[in-house]
Amino acid sequence: LKDKPNNTVVDLPFGCRALKMNTDLCFSLKEPAEFAPVPFTEDAVIRYEGDKFSFVRGAEMKRGVTLDPTKIPEGAVIRTRKDGDTFRRVNGKNKLLGDFLNDKKLKAFEKEKLLVLADGNTVLAILGVETAEAVKAEPEGPFLHIVKEKE
Incomplete structure (x- = not known):
């Protein structure tokens, strides 16, 4: 090597x-273990590679992990990342997801274990990392927090 x-x-x-x-x-x-796409629901609890992800309604915004559930399109799924995925961070520009993750300085083994909330090839949130402009929570709410816990 x-x-x-x-x-x-x-x-x-x-x-x-x-x-x-x-x-x-x-x-x-x-x-990383195989992960079949799961339709998004607010009560979803996802377990993958030693992490547990859940979605919790909240009364306030939290940086990077809060989204507006009313902006999530019907048919959005939670899945692993794939070639051709794009991501637009809040107040940022549209990029290939891989380029965004490189900019975040994530290591290859960390990238392999990521789950995303996506609508087609458009990534709406990188679970445990960041949410996209498309689902950005407004100051008046509603707020849905992505909670990541180690199992």
């Missing part, structure tokens, strides 16, 4: 992997 480009992954014995990140090596035990 020493002479390989960043984000190079090498499979090792016993289900382990090594990932080169700049001058560091990161070791992980397995590929």
Whole structure:
């Protein structure tokens, strides 16, 4: 891995992997688990890769994790990210999701474990990270918080 480009992954014995990140090596035990898309509902509780995500109505806005549930289109789903996804952060410009995550300096193994709330290829929220302009909560509400907990 020493002479390989960043984000190079090498499979090792016993289900382990090594990932080169700049001058560091990161070791992980397995590929992220498969995750079938789940239709969005406010009472959804999602468990994935040791994290639990839930949606909770609130009385105030919280930076980065609050959205307006009335702006979520019918048919939106919670799923893993995929090629071609786009994301527009609050007060930002539209970008490919991968470019946005690179700008956030997320490591490759962190990106692999992300779940998104999406309508087609438009990402409305990156669970546990940030919400999009399209579902931005207004000061008068309503507010729906994305809560991330370790299991």
